Amino acid sequence: MALPKVGSIGEYIREQRQQAKISLRQLAAAAGVSNPYLSQIERGLRKPSAEILNQIAKGLHISAQALYVQAGLIEDRETPSDVVTAIRADTHLTERQRQVLIDIYESFRKEKRAEDEQTSQNAHPRSGSVTDDEQSLPAELRAALEPYAASTGNGTVNQETKEG
Amino acid sequence: MALPKVGSIGEYIREQRQQAKISLRQLAAAAGVSNPYLSQIERGLRKPSAEILNQIAKGLHISAQALYVQAGLIEDRETPSDVVTAIRADTHLTERQRQVLIDIYESFRKEKRAEDEQTSQNAHPRSGSVTDDEQSLPAELRAALEPYAASTGNGTVNQETKEG
DNA sequence: CCACTTCGTTTGCAATTGCAAGCAGAGTGG
DNA sequence: CCACTCTGCTTGCAATTGCAAACGAAGTGG
Numbered sequence: 471m472a473l474p475k476v477g478s479i480g481e482y483i484r485e486q487r488q489q490a491k492i493s494l495r496q497l498a499a500a501a502g503v504s505n506p507y508l509s510q511i512e513r514g515l516r517k518p519s520a521e522i523l524n525q526i527a528k529g530l531h532i533s534a535q536a537l538y539v540q541a542g543l544i545e546d547r548e549t550p551s552d553v554v555t556a557i558r559a560d561t562h563l564t565e566r567q568r569q570v571l572i573d574i575y576e577s578f579r580k581e582k583r584a585e586d587e588q589t590s591q592n593a594h595p596r597s598g599s600v601t602d603d604e605q606s607l608p609a610e611l612r613a614a615l616e617p618y619a620a621s622t623g624n625g626t627v628n629q630e631t632k633e634g
Numbered sequence: 635m636a637l638p639k640v641g642s643i644g645e646y647i648r649e650q651r652q653q654a655k656i657s658l659r660q661l662a663a664a665a666g667v668s669n670p671y672l673s674q675i676e677r678g679l680r681k682p683s684a685e686i687l688n689q690i691a692k693g694l695h696i697s698a699q700a701l702y703v704q705a706g707l708i709e710d711r712e713t714p715s716d717v718v719t720a721i722r723a724d725t726h727l728t729e730r731q732r733q734v735l736i737d738i739y740e741s742f743r744k745e746k747r748a749e750d751e752q753t754s755q756n757a758h759p760r761s762g763s764v765t766d767d768e769q770s771l772p773a774e775l776r777a778a779l780e781p782y783a784a785s786t787g788n789g790t791v792n793q794e795t796k797e798g
Numbered sequence: 799c800c801a802c803t804t805c806g807t808t809t810g811c812a813a814t815t816g817c818a819a820g821c822a823g824a825g826t827g828g
Numbered sequence: 829c830c831a832c833t834c835t836g837c838t839t840g841c842a843a844t845t846g847c848a849a850a851c852g853a854a855g856t857g858g
Contacts, residue, residue: 482725486729489728489729489730492831493804493805493824494805494806495804495805495806496706496808503846503847504846504847504848505806505807505847506806506808506809506846506849507809507845507846507847509807510807510808510846511661511808512806515808516844516846517685517844517845518845518846519681519683519684519815519845519846520682520683520684520702520705520707521681521707522845522846523684523707524706524707524708530729531729532703532729532732533719533722533723534707534708535699535708535719535722535723536722536723536724538684538698538702538708539723540725543684543685543687543698544688544698544699544702546733552719552720553717553721553724553735555720556715556716556717556719556720556721557720557739560717562743563742563743564742567742570738570742571717571735571738571742572738574734574735574738575721575735578727578728578731578734578735579726579727601842611724618823619694624723657834657835657836658835658836658837659834659835659836667816667817668816668817668818669814669817669836669837670816670817670818670836670837670839671816671817673837673838674816674835674837674838676836677837680814680815680816681814681815682815682816683815683816686815686816733820735840
């Protein structure tokens with residue numbers, strides 16, 4: 471009754487926060503809201519007001535619009551949610567640059583899908599291996615780059631080692 | 635603290651309503667909110683939640699974004715570009731991927747600008763030393779990569795680390 | 799083992815939202 | 829003059845937001 475479908479936005483916030491690898495309290499502090507309230511928001515127990523939403527967006531360094539859309543407070547059509555379309559429509563880019571951007575973008579989406587399956591590795595600070603924290607970025611980019619650097623044509627961007 | 639400066643949005647709503655030549659009650663009905671509450675909102679005595687704001691926007695047949703901007707709930711930034719907005723709004727990317735994409739994009743824009751001496755209304759206070767004569771794609775991408783591949787200390791990336 | 803820290807969560811409670819009902823003023827017209 | 833209708837505004841009140849404080853769990857270190 472009191473929570474129709476606020477869950478989606480809570481999940482989204484939590485997802486974004488965990489991807490940013492910051493704790494609930496950290497985000498709460500960055501957003502200027504209380505920790506317990508953020509906890510309740512993330513679990514869909516509370517429906518944050520627009521102000522809170524905006525602050526959380528800032529704390530997450532994401533677009534407030536993204537949050538509003540997730541919360542169903544903005545019609546999707548109002549936001550250019552299509553990255554590829556936006557890139558294609560950008561007149562400041564050369565055609566080549568457009569292609570590169572689109573390719574990298576699509577490569578990212580592919581990796582994101584693959585990465586979503588292994589979201590369980592919660593590491594604690596300064597306790598051991600850093601592994602894929604800082605290495606994944608260049609890897610992702612290099613992978614996306616290859617087809618252009620070598621002009622190979624088609625390259626699958628997967629080199630991860632998951633499950634065994 | 636008891637009287638927030640929501641006056642601007644109230645004024646804006648009232649303006650829009652009068653421009654549409656409808657009464658307060660009519661708009662209240664169309665928006666699905668109570669008349670007295672709308673009255674208080676218009677006079678800045680109440681701070682409506684995002685939901686109410688959205689409903690009012692619908693009742694006024696105006697963009698919800700316009701209202702959010704008026705309410706200060708969306709940073710009406712310089713509208714960096716549709717591409718950046720789209721990337722920021724993309725819920726399928728991780729934050730890091732977003733940053734990388736935006737970085738690459740801005741790197742492209744930078745190079746394009748250097749190549750194209752067509753500065754119109756831009757004031758980007760950043761010193762780019764990546765002016766390559768060659769326009770080879772790998773070069774461009776490497777430029778965008780450098781902050782990540784080398785070290786994550788110094789990079790002219792868009793960092794909004796303002797503390798309030 | 800106990801102090802110390804960090805994590806997310808639960809528990810009251812003040813402050814606020816948002817509404818139903820009612821108030822005051824300005825037209826209309828019988 | 830009174831009834832009716834429109835305008836916007838004020839008054840209680842239930843429900844909700846949002847926070848301070850405290851709680852259990854899990855890790856670190858003396």
